[in-house]
Amino acid sequence: MDGVSSYFQRLSETVFEPTEHVGGAWNPGEQHIAPVLGLLAHLVETEHRERRAESPLILTRVGYDILGVIPMDAFEITAPRVLRPGRTIELVEATLRHGGRAAVTLRAWMLQPGDTSAIAGSPLPRMPERESLPRWRPDDVWPGGAIRSIDARREAVAAGRSRAWIRPRHPLLEGETISPRARMLGMIDFANGIATRVPPERALYPNVDLTATVFREPAGEWFGLDTSVSFGADGTGLTESVLSDEAGPLGTSSQTLTVRSR
Template sequence: MPSAPAYFERLDETRFRPTAHVGGAWNVDEQHVAPPIGLVAHVIEQAHAARSPHPMQLTRLTVEILGTIPMETVEVTSSVLRPGRSIELADGTLSHHGRPALVARAWLQHTRDTTALAGSAYSPMPSPDDLDPVDPTQMWPGGFIASVGEIRSRNLETGRGQAWIHPTVPLLAGEPVSPTARLVALIDIANGITPRADPRDVAFPNLDLTLQLFRTPGEGWIGFDTTVSFSGAGLGLTATVLHDEHGPLGTIAQTLTVRPHSS
């Protein structure tokens, strides 16, 4: 599949073709779920904007990963579950040949001026200039990992680390995408930023992703303050506080299934 300067190319109202940049890390012949999750968020936002004269901000996105996605055309649809003047609940589904692979629900809210109340007790991250450049392709294969742009990170201990990523590949060719959808198209990478185990020895894919935002993300660097936990029973959790260059902006949680390759 030839490379292209975006993760997806739109074919029609609901169908999208992945480019080589979407290639997965667990299996290079499958899609990494990060760009498809971003695509679902984009379609949810588009559908909402088409029916609302005053578009709202996506503040929570929950995604269930129902199966793998081949490097082939996918269909994405969205509908409103709970309409409202100030709060709305919408859903989105990404399917391949009629089989749902991702299902998502999103809360969207109208914004208002609460500048006098703004603040967060989440710890700040060091700036990108204070962290070291890294090459994630030394550990992870696939077109998506190779495409994510500049990465600066530090490991604090096993399963605990911080990273800044400056994405360079747009989600869709020739189509504007919101800062939120741009962020969503990257954040599933959190599970591989500071792994507790070498992925060549242990598989730990996530079954889901829950994003919660308390403000609109910026356009530049995206920061990940991440902690990975494994139990002794094959269960795991990756928890991340998201940042941009203005400070913390939300959280991610990913449920893991931990599978040593020898078992």
């Protein structure tokens, strides 16, 4: 699949194949979860637009549970189903399966849009200007095609604390319109590897979930991650990020870590 420019190729309505740009950081023979999360969000939004073309809702909160690793192999995403229907609020679920085994589930809250511009604002911290941060090569720290697929500018504030601007070099799928939200959701899992508390040679700290809330539409190619990584003394940890674009903060994300010393 050399030269393929997207993260995934669609083989059918429900089956997808990863390209070289999805290779994982912990194991290049497994898929990095970041692009997978963006693909799930894209399919939920696509189904929703088709089903509710006259009264679409906005994907606002996503909760992903990572049930197992995904080989660099074709997989299936079942058609999203509505768990909580409603005129102004819906809860939608989608599941990724490989070899008949559920590997990732997504539950997404869809909310009714409205004009609240008169009271809009956020006290969340703003990111430094992108050009003020040095260029950073994440593949100097991590292996895998997914890490090589992003551009990054990063400021390391302290162990487990960083601010970074990142952008994907490739679309999730060729020939399909990807919303800014889905595109950003396909990037934020990189936070756990951008704000490294210890080098990956010293410990394993994959995340078992990711929850994000987005309170406005992202804009532009670059996304900001103001990230803190915490380890407890009992083998668990937490990665938290403020999500931004160049206009300012637009949401937060949280990842639960299982931490294992090497």
